[in-house]
Amino acid sequence: MAILRLALQSLLNRRFTALLTVLSIALSVALLLGVERVRNEARASFANTLSGTDLIVGARSGPVQLMLYAVFRIGNATNNISWQSYQDIAAMPRVAWTVPLALGDSHRGFPVLGTSTAYFDHYRYGRDKPLALAKGERFADLYDAVLGAEVAAALGYRLGDAIIVAHGASDVSFARHEDKPFRVVGILERTGTPVDRTVHISLEAIEAIHLGWEGGAPMPGRRIDAEQARAMDLTPKTITAMLVGLDSRVATFALQRRINEYPREPLLAVLPGVALTELWSVIGLAENALLAVSAFVVLVGLIGMLTALLIGLEGRRRELAILRSLGARPAQVLGLIIGEALLLTVLGMLVGMGLLVALLTFGQPLIEARLGLQLGFGLPKPREWLLLGAVLVTGLAVGLIPGWRAYRMSLSSGLSLRL
Numbered sequence: 161m162a163i164l165r166l167a168l169q170s171l172l173n174r175r176f177t178a179l180l181t182v183l184s185i186a187l188s189v190a191l192l193l194g195v196e197r198v199r200n201e202a203r204a205s206f207a208n209t210l211s212g213t214d215l216i217v218g219a220r221s222g223p224v225q226l227m228l229y230a231v232f233r234i235g236n237a238t239n240n241i242s243w244q245s246y247q248d249i250a251a252m253p254r255v256a257w258t259v260p261l262a263l264g265d266s267h268r269g270f271p272v273l274g275t276s277t278a279y280f281d282h283y284r285y286g287r288d289k290p291l292a293l294a295k296g297e298r299f300a301d302l303y304d305a306v307l308g309a310e311v312a313a314a315l316g317y318r319l320g321d322a323i324i325v326a327h328g329a330s331d332v333s334f335a336r337h338e339d340k341p342f343r344v345v346g347i348l349e350r351t352g353t354p355v356d357r358t359v360h361i362s363l364e365a366i367e368a369i370h371l372g373w374e375g376g377a378p379m380p381g382r383r384i385d386a387e388q389a390r391a392m393d394l395t396p397k398t399i400t401a402m403l404v405g406l407d408s409r410v411a412t413f414a415l416q417r418r419i420n421e422y423p424r425e426p427l428l429a430v431l432p433g434v435a436l437t438e439l440w441s442v443i444g445l446a447e448n449a450l451l452a453v454s455a456f457v458v459l460v461g462l463i464g465m466l467t468a469l470l471i472g473l474e475g476r477r478r479e480l481a482i483l484r485s486l487g488a489r490p491a492q493v494l495g496l497i498i499g500e501a502l503l504l505t506v507l508g509m510l511v512g513m514g515l516l517v518a519l520l521t522f523g524q525p526l527i528e529a530r531l532g533l534q535l536g537f538g539l540p541k542p543r544e545w546l547l548l549g550a551v552l553v554t555g556l557a558v559g560l561i562p563g564w565r566a567y568r569m570s571l572s573s574g575l576s577l578r579l
Contacts, residue, residue, distance in 0.1 A: 185508025188461035212284030218401035220426035230401035240398035274366030296346035306346035310356035364394040501559025
């Protein structure tokens with residue numbers, strides 16, 4: 161303790177340099193812990209994009225591709241599912257509910273999803289959280305639309321506004337269904353999932369806007385206006401995918417095998433949790449790269465401390481020599497320098513943790529609104545403690561270098577130092 165008190169007094173005598181060193185370490189530690197917390201929350205948010213669904217069914221392709229287009233609205237399906245197949249699966253034993261999904265259209269860069277009201281009843285995210293409306297109501301009329309929170313915020317839509325759906329992903333003039341405008345009747349609360357970026361309409365509406373279209377373009381002489389479409393049979397012919405919920409999880413694998421062997425057409429049924437894990441293994445490589453960059457930033461901060469200690473050591477040769485002449489042993493001089501490194505590292509870690517807490521406290525509303533991430537600012541998690549321990553050990557190791565140089569300094573070299 162006497163060595164630490166002496167080290168503290170020594171740092172107070174060089175408070176400006178020490179303050180800059182502590183700030184450098186603090187910023188790097190705050191970045192390291194911030195990246196780790198964002199990484200964990202992003203992984204949890206990714207895994208919780210869909211919950212409460214036992215199977216996702218689509219045309220036979222691969223589990224990752226199926227998850228990408230059915231859940232994340234990225235890419236396109238290799239094929240569609242016939243409506244008859246959908247009804248057959250919905251009628252299978254142990255199936256409690258199904259949600260049809262029809263994709264392929266867009267609105268100003270946001271995907272349009274055709275579905276049924278069962279979507280609002282059974283879609284779950286996070287820890288079994290249901291979808292909730294921030295404003296308005298579900299679609300009821302043929303040309304009603306319910307917007308995700310990000311769609312409404314980005315495009316400035318309010319209840320009652322008219323929107324035009326475009327055929328395919330390109331919102332160009334010749335591909336717009338301008339003869340059948342939709343009315344915004346509801347805006348969902350923010351979920352932090354792809355639901356926020358989705359325009360929701362009914363399956364019947366998907367059929368209605370494509371009446372008279374062939375091969376992605378309207379056919380000449382076959383124009384059917386919005387009111388004429390209401391009187392026509394709008395039963396879907398195909399859908400893109402479907403969500404399936406069972407009355408017993410025990411039956412999941414048996415039903416999955418039965419769907420994968422479905423004789424009418426080639427289908428694929430995947431377990432969302434397994435597919436999400438596989439998908440994260442593909443796209444989650446960046447998290448490790450980001451964590452590595454943060455670790456190098458911490459290392460740079462500690463090297464800055466090493467530089468400050470080494471430069472200061474040259475100016476403290478007489479001070480150390482006087483300590484030796486007063487009876488301080490070389491090991492005590494070594495302990496003094498290591499104690500300074502320890503104090504700088506610990507103070508930097510504490511200040512860094514304080515900076516992170518302050519950032520999360522004041523920035524959480526913006527982070528949640530923009531990214532849908534809920535970053536807690538409680539005590540560090542086990543992995544964060546390991547990172548802090550690694551920073552502390554590295555700081556001590558860095559302190560050994562100037563400490564060893566001080567240890568090797570002889571009494572005569574310090575006292576003979578020129579002024």
